[in-house]
Amino acid sequence: MSRLHAFHGGIHPPEHKAESNGARIVQVPLPPQLVVALNQHIGHGAKPVVAAGDRVAKGQMIGRAEGRVSAAVHAPTSGRVLAVEPRVVAHPSGLAELCVVIEPDGEERWIERQRFDWRNADGPAVLDHLRDLGVVGLGGAVFPSHLKLAGARTLDTLVINGAECEPYITCDDRLMRERADEIGAGIAIVRQLMNARQVKVGIEDNKPEAIEAMRLACGGQDIEVVVVPTLYPSGGAKQLTRLLTGREVPAGVRATDLGVQCFNVGTVQALYRALEHGEPLLSRIVTLTGAVARPGNVEALLGTPLSHLMAFAGVAADVTGHVYGGPMMGFVLPSLEAGLTKSGNCIIARNAELFPPAPPEMPCIRCGTCAEACPAELQPMDLYWFARARQFGRAQERHLFDCIECGACAYVCPSNIRLVDYFRYAKSEIWAAEKSRDAATLARRRHEARQARQERDKRERAERLAARTTPRPAPPPLPEQVTPQEAPAAPAAPTDDDKQARIAAAMARAAARRAGQAGKGEGGDGA
Amino acid sequence: MRTSPFLVQPTPLQIVMLKVAGALLPGIALYAWTFGIGVLVQIALASVTALAVEAGCLKLRGRPLQPFLSDGSALVTAWLLALAVPPLAPWWMVVLATAVAIGLAKHLYGGLGQNTFNPAMVGFAVLIVSFPAQMSRWAAPLGLGMAELGGLAQLGWIFTGQLPAGLAFDAIASATPLDTVRTALGQGQPLAQILAAPIFGDVGGTGSEWIVLGWLVGGVFLWQQKLIPWQLPVGYLGALALTASAFHLADPAHYAGPGFHLATGAAMLGAFFIVTDPVTAPTTPWGRLLYAALAGVLTYLIRVFGSYPDGVAFAVLIMNIATPLIDQLTQPAVFGRKRGKAA
Numbered sequence: 001m002s003r004l005h006a007f008h009g010g011i012h013p014p015e016h017k018a019e020s021n022g023a024r025i026v027q028v029p030l031p032p033q034l035v036v037a038l039n040q041h042i043g044h045g046a047k048p049v050v051a052a053g054d055r056v057a058k059g060q061m062i063g064r065a066e067g068r069v070s071a072a073v074h075a076p077t078s079g080r081v082l083a084v085e086p087r088v089v090a091h092p093s094g095l096a097e098l099c100v101v102i103e104p105d106g107e108e109r110w111i112e113r114q115r116f117d118w119r120n121a122d123g124p125a126v127l128d129h130l131r132d133l134g135v136v137g138l139g140g141a142v143f144p145s146h147l148k149l150a151g152a153r154t155l156d157t158l159v160i161n162g163a164e165c166e167p168y169i170t171c172d173d174r175l176m177r178e179r180a181d182e183i184g185a186g187i188a189i190v191r192q193l194m195n196a197r198q199v200k201v202g203i204e205d206n207k208p209e210a211i212e213a214m215r216l217a218c219g220g221q222d223i224e225v226v227v228v229p230t231l232y233p234s235g236g237a238k239q240l241t242r243l244l245t246g247r248e249v250p251a252g253v254r255a256t257d258l259g260v261q262c263f264n265v266g267t268v269q270a271l272y273r274a275l276e277h278g279e280p281l282l283s284r285i286v287t288l289t290g291a292v293a294r295p296g297n298v299e300a301l302l303g304t305p306l307s308h309l310m311a312f313a314g315v316a317a318d319v320t321g322h323v324y325g326g327p328m329m330g331f332v333l334p335s336l337e338a339g340l341t342k343s344g345n346c347i348i349a350r351n352a353e354l355f356p357p358a359p360p361e362m363p364c365i366r367c368g369t370c371a372e373a374c375p376a377e378l379q380p381m382d383l384y385w386f387a388r389a390r391q392f393g394r395a396q397e398r399h400l401f402d403c404i405e406c407g408a409c410a411y412v413c414p415s416n417i418r419l420v421d422y423f424r425y426a427k428s429e430i431w432a433a434e435k436s437r438d439a440a441t442l443a444r445r446r447h448e449a450r451q452a453r454q455e456r457d458k459r460e461r462a463e464r465l466a467a468r469t470t471p472r473p474a475p476p477p478l479p480e481q482v483t484p485q486e487a488p489a490a491p492a493a494p495t496d497d498d499k500q501a502r503i504a505a506a507m508a509r510a511a512a513r514r515a516g517q518a519g520k521g522e523g524g525d526g527a
Numbered sequence: 528m529r530t531s532p533f534l535v536q537p538t539p540l541q542i543v544m545l546k547v548a549g550a551l552l553p554g555i556a557l558y559a560w561t562f563g564i565g566v567l568v569q570i571a572l573a574s575v576t577a578l579a580v581e582a583g584c585l586k587l588r589g590r591p592l593q594p595f596l597s598d599g600s601a602l603v604t605a606w607l608l609a610l611a612v613p614p615l616a617p618w619w620m621v622v623l624a625t626a627v628a629i630g631l632a633k634h635l636y637g638g639l640g641q642n643t644f645n646p647a648m649v650g651f652a653v654l655i656v657s658f659p660a661q662m663s664r665w666a667a668p669l670g671l672g673m674a675e676l677g678g679l680a681q682l683g684w685i686f687t688g689q690l691p692a693g694l695a696f697d698a699i700a701s702a703t704p705l706d707t708v709r710t711a712l713g714q715g716q717p718l719a720q721i722l723a724a725p726i727f728g729d730v731g732g733t734g735s736e737w738i739v740l741g742w743l744v745g746g747v748f749l750w751q752q753k754l755i756p757w758q759l760p761v762g763y764l765g766a767l768a769l770t771a772s773a774f775h776l777a778d779p780a781h782y783a784g785p786g787f788h789l790a791t792g793a794a795m796l797g798a799f800f801i802v803t804d805p806v807t808a809p810t811t812p813w814g815r816l817l818y819a820a821l822a823g824v825l826t827y828l829i830r831v832f833g834s835y836p837d838g839v840a841f842a843v844l845i846m847n848i849a850t851p852l853i854d855q856l857t858q859p860a861v862f863g864r865k866r867g868k869a870a
Contacts, residue, residue, distance in 0.1 A: 008862070013534050092530075167534065238862065250863030327533040350533070358528045360594055362540050363640035367805040368756065376862045381810060382854070399861045407532030414540045415640075421530055 002200065002226060005246035007239045009375045010231040011408045013167050013328065015206060016354075020287050020295040021170035025178055027299050028312050034076055034102040034303035035339030036062065037089045041136040042143050043069030043514075048100060054081045057111040059280050062100045065131045069514060071144045072134040074280040075102055076301035078109035090306065090324050090341050094334030102303065113278040118189070123150075126193065126275075133280040134342075135271055139172075139235070139264030140325055142343040145271060148261055149193050156259035157245045158196035160187055160268060162203040162210060163228060163235030166326030169346040171285040172265050174297040176203070176210035180217035183265050186272030187223060190263060194256075199223045200244045201265075204230045232328065233406040237262040239375050251402040266345075281342060288313035290323075290348035303339035306347060310336060315349050323348040327355070328407040362415035370409035370419060376402045380409040380419050387426040392433070395426050403427075442506070449499060543754060544599025550749045551606055551800065554741030558610070561668050561734035564678045565614030568685050569621050570606055576625040577605035584634035600639050604628055607647040607800055611793060611840070612654060615666045615676075615700075618685050620658060624650035644847045645807045648840040655835055663836050667701030667726075668734035704732035704791045706836055708783060717780055722787075731790025739795040746799025758815035759808060760798040766823030767794055774831070782831070792830060797822075797839035807847045814850075814857035822846045 039045030046063025050056060056075035063073035079102045086096035118126050127146035136142045139161060160183075164172040176183060191199055201218065203211050205227050215225045228234050228243055238249050241260050249255045255262060263271075266285065273279040282301060286309065289295040293314030300309055310322065323330045326346055333347075348354075370380035378399060386395035403423050410419040558566045581601040585592050605625050612621050628650030636642040655662050666676070676684065676699050680691050690696060702710065704727060711721040721727075728736045749755045768785035775784040788794060793801070802808065802819050809818045822842045829838025860866070 011536070013536070242862075248863035248865070250861075253863070323531075323533060325531075327531070329531050330533070331531060332529055355528070355533050358535060359539060362594065362598060363638065365540070365600075365640045365806050366808075366810050367543070367754075368810045369753075371810060377859060378861060379810060379858070398858070399864070402861050402863070405531075407534075410532050411534060411536050412538075413535075414538050414543050416535060416539065418528075418530070420532065424530070 002224060002244070004226070004228060004243055007234075007242045007375050008377045009373045009408060010233065010239075011373050011411050012230070013232060013411060015230070016168045016289070017170050017173070017206065020168070020289040020297060021173050021207075023296040025174050025285055025297045025299050028301075028304060028309060030077065030104045030106060030301075031304050031308040032103070033082070033305065034079075034104065034301060035087050035305060035337070036073060036076065036100045036102060036303035037087075037339060037341055038063040038073055038098045038100065039089075040073060040142060040302070040341040040343065041071045042141065043067070043071075045098065046070060046073045046134075048084045048098065050075075050081050050084065050100060052081055052083050055079070056081060056102065057109050059111040059113065059282060061132065061280070062102075065134075065144075069144060069147060070131070071136050071146075072132045072280070073100070073302075074134055074282055075100075076282040076303055077102070077104045078107050079104040088335045088338050090333060090338040090344060092331040092334065099303075099339065115278055116275060118193075118275045123193075130271070130274060133274040133278075135267070135274050135281050136342050137264055138266035138270060138284055138342060138345070139237075140329070140343055140345055141237075142341075145263070145267055148256070148263070149190070151254070151256055153195065154259075155194045155196040155256065155261055156198070157241075157247075158187070158191055158194060158199045159237075159241050159244055159260060159262040160199065160201040160223075160265060161235060161237065161240050161262050162201055162207075162214065162265040163240050164207070165204060165230070165232045165235035166328050166346075167232075168289050168348050169287050169326050170289075171287045171297050171345050173207045173210050175269060175285050176207070176265055177213050179269055180210075180213040182269045182272050183214070184217035184221065184223070185276065186268035186270075187218070188221060189271055189275055190268060194261060196261075201225045202228050202234070202240045202244050204228055204234060206230045232408065233375055233404070236375065236404055236406060238404065251399070284340070284342060284344065286340060286344050287346040289346065290354055291316040291319050291351040292349050300340050302342060305336070306333065306338055306340060306344075307336035309340065309347060310349065313349075316351060318351045318353075319349045320352065320355075321350045323350060328411070329405060358418070359416045361417050364415055364417055367414060369412045369414060373408040373412045375406060375408060376404055378403055380423075383426070384417065384419055384422050387422040390429070392426055392430050396430060400426055400430075445502065540598050540600075544603050546752055546754055547603050547749065547800070548599065548606060550745030551610070551742075553744045554738055554796065555606075555610070557738045557741040558614075561738060562614045562666050563676065563681050565666060565681045565685060566610065568618075568682060569609040569612055569614060569616070572618055573605035573609035573621050573625045574602055576622045577601040577629050580626050580629040581634075584630055584638070588634065588638070590638070595639065598639065601629055601633075604633070604646045604650075607796075608650050610796060611647065611651045613662065613665045615664070615681065615684055616661055617688060620654055620661060624654045626650075627653045640806055642806055643850075645801060645804050645843050648801065648843050648847075651840045652844060655840065659835075663702070663706060664696070664700050665703050666699055668732070701726060703836055704735065704787075705830055709831075712781060718783060719780075722783070730786045736790045739790050742795040742799055746795070749799060749803070755799065755803040756812070756815055758812055759803045759819045762816040762819030763798045763802045763823040763826075764789060764794070766820035767798075767827055768823075770824050770827040774827075788827065788830075792837040793839040794826065797826070797843065801839060801843055807843075807850060809850050809853045809857065811854055811857040811859055813859070814853040817857065818846050818850065818853050821849070 044066040047066045049064050050062045058078045060075045061072050062075050065072045082101040082103050084100050087099040089097045116129050127150055130146040135145045162172055162176050187199055201214055211227055218225055226244055233239055234243055241262050242248050245260055247258055247260050249258055270281050283299050285297050285299050287297050288309055322333045324333045364381055366381050374380055383395050383400055405420050407420050582592055585595055608624050608628055609621055628646040632644050632646035632649035633642050683689055708721055726733055730736050731739060746760055750757055767788055771785040771788040774782035802822055809815050825842035825845060826838040829841050
């Protein structure tokens with residue numbers, strides 16, 4: 001039994017797990033339509049490769065991964081593509097994004113699945129395969145899994161996240177109880193791919209059945225199932241890693257570089273299905289709970305309209321809205337017409353009894369309760385002051401971007417201050433400022449380049465004029481052939497090269513930034 | 528709620544303030560037992576004044592009355608102030624001090640949570656600077672004065688300044704233990720002889736040492752309720768005791784020991800209820816320890832070498848100035864950014 005390395009802070013909100021963790025996972029009947037979003041992961045949205053009217057088979061790729069930080073999207077069942085158009089997606093903004101609308105034909109006709117011999121394939125091929133099968137983190141952060149697997153020659157500890165610390169959510173609990181063998185097989189695959197020295201599975205002590213099932217499934221292998229105390233947010237990737245290994249992964253650093261990596265149990269199971277059965281990610285387990293008649297866990301096809309799911313669970317009359325994800329980190333769904341996405345681990349129907357309206361916000365009295373609860377060891381009350389005073393630079397100095405937005409500070413605040421909102425506001429202001437600064441820099445460079453061009457043209461015109469006025473030995477070239485752009489090819493060349501180099505450098509910077517942002521997203525797997 | 532988290536822990540500010548007020552009760556009960564009902568009259572006067580001034584200021588500032596009047600913070604300020612003035616001080620003194628505390632020290636700075644200085648201590652400082660004579664006239668503990676005032680007579684004295692016929696105030700008054708020691712030392716008496724007087728009990732003042740125990744009980748309750756961090760009282764009392772010990776060891780004939788300093792004056796009340804004011808104290812663990820320790824040392828220096836009856840108020844006010852700097856200098860390391868840790 002390995003020693004636990006408790007992290008700072010944490011809270012004990014009411015668990016509300018008993019409502020939904022008792023019954024087995026059930027399959028949701030096929031909905032009349034599937035609305036499959038093309039961007040269901042962190043990074044670039046997939047590029048559609050089907051058009052309205054196409055017939056698609058179950059598992060057929062309908063969106064190709066675009067670039068490195070992306071993942072493919074597939075037809076969850078066989079049927080006909082009705083449209084490829086912007087639809088409302090499961091996002092707090094309520095904005096429409098490109099979706100593939102599929103009308104199922106009910107035949108469940110599979111595309112021909114090809115067994116992939118991952119044991120004998122080289123590393124990059126395995127990763128490309130996973131990207132093309134659309135496997136992403138299913139703990140909620142939906143970070144493309146192939147990126148997490150990349151770049152590890154050896155790993156000290158592989159952490160498997162079965163903590164599931166957020167109230168209400170029980171999909172990982174049920175998955176571990178019912179499909180522990182597949183998770184175990186997935187763990188073996190990831191361990192081999194990452195060459196991990198040891199594997200630790202962290203599960204909170206409020207899931208004894210899941211712990212038992214996982215111990216049984218991992219019995220033959222050298223895998224340690226570690227029971228961790230129930231304390232939100234022990235299921236945060238960084239917190240669980242610290243809890244099990246004592247290592248702290250700072251914001252913006254790849255966990256793999258520190259010899260640890262964390263995968264959610266659902267992700268590992270999906271990896272197993274992908275590599276051993278050639279199955280792309282087509283469905284996920286989602287907890288339907290809150291003010292519903294039949295709370296529980298269902299396995300639903302991606303793209304299933306959320307209204308279909310909630311109708312299946314039986315929404316109570318007094319429901320005032322729905323939360324996508326857990327009550328600590330989820331968001332209010334702007335519409336139930338959106339389709340289920342890979343990140344959808346839970347839908348909670350809200351009513352006034354379960355979620356009473358927030359009491360009025362009082363002034364901060366600097367009591368420091370938030371700092372005691374903060375698992376990132378920040379000083380939330382100071383960050384709050386900086387955000388209010390628009391002192392974003394100071395907020396950044398005090399590591400605002402290390403905040404994982406777990407909500408522990410806002411939960412404990414005796415003044416009921418919505419601290420996380422202030423932090424989101426400060427972050428978005430900083431991002432906006434960075435963006436406009438980048439835009440200004442680009443505009444300035446363009447302006448300078450234009451000025452240089454104009455001066456060069458002027459100089460060259462003057463030179464040409466001077467050349468014309470002097471007597472020429474040879475007949476002059478035809479005027480049409482000497483356009484102002486072509487004639488001074490020689491002197492212009494280095495400038496063009498300069499520009500090319502600048503463009504290349506800018507693209508490299510942008511790529512680095514994207515990778516950096518993606519790296520940040522990596523942290524949130526689990527919960 | 529439109530954004531996460533959608534759950535909140537139901538421990539509103541009101542409950543926090545109520546618990547602080549509740550923690551004062553054992554000490555207040557012992558206070559009234561020892562010195563008579565004067566202290567209760569002061570508390571009542573201060574409470575009414577605090578609520579009235581709070582309401583007036585809120586109205587002037589265009590803020591809602593209900594949430595701020597009921598948050599309990601004004602009452603806590605009022606109670607602390609009432610406990611700091613002599614129990615037989617004339618009524619207008621505590622009224623003036625409370626008005627200054629709430630109106631000036633709290634609302635001029637922006638109200639709850641915005642004040643730089645501890646409001647109760649600002650109110651107290653105004654009194655001690657403006658009316659030093661009245662502020663050093665404490666009633667003798669019951670049973671130790673030449674004469675005694677009944678409850679009604681105490682009321683009469685506080686509100687009208689009239690004593691029952693044939694009684695001079697000096698007959699019922701007494702210098703505080705701290706004052707007695709300082710005055711007698713100034714007259715060249717040895718410490719051991721001074722402390723043998725009936726006004727001194729086993730460790731502190733007769734009777735008042737029990738009140739000190741009351742503050743300690745309330746303080747431990749607050750710590751157990753996680754409403755005050757241990758760094759503040761421990762740092763404060765520890766530094767006060769260490770400084771007193773150092774002086775005592777160097778010259779025992781002149782300087783009283785640590786027990787005497789912990790058990791007299793406002794040291795214990797200050798350690799658990801004044802130094803711990805979250806608004807004006809630092810928020811980092813090391814910062815709290817440093818702040819409290821420096822306040823402890825200052826308290827000792829002011830009460831032993833200064834000319835004020837006690838040093839708690841000025842020590843706290845001086846340290847309030849340093850709070851932002853201390854916070855700045857003692858920022859704890861953030862997750863994943865600790866030096867010398869594997870990660």
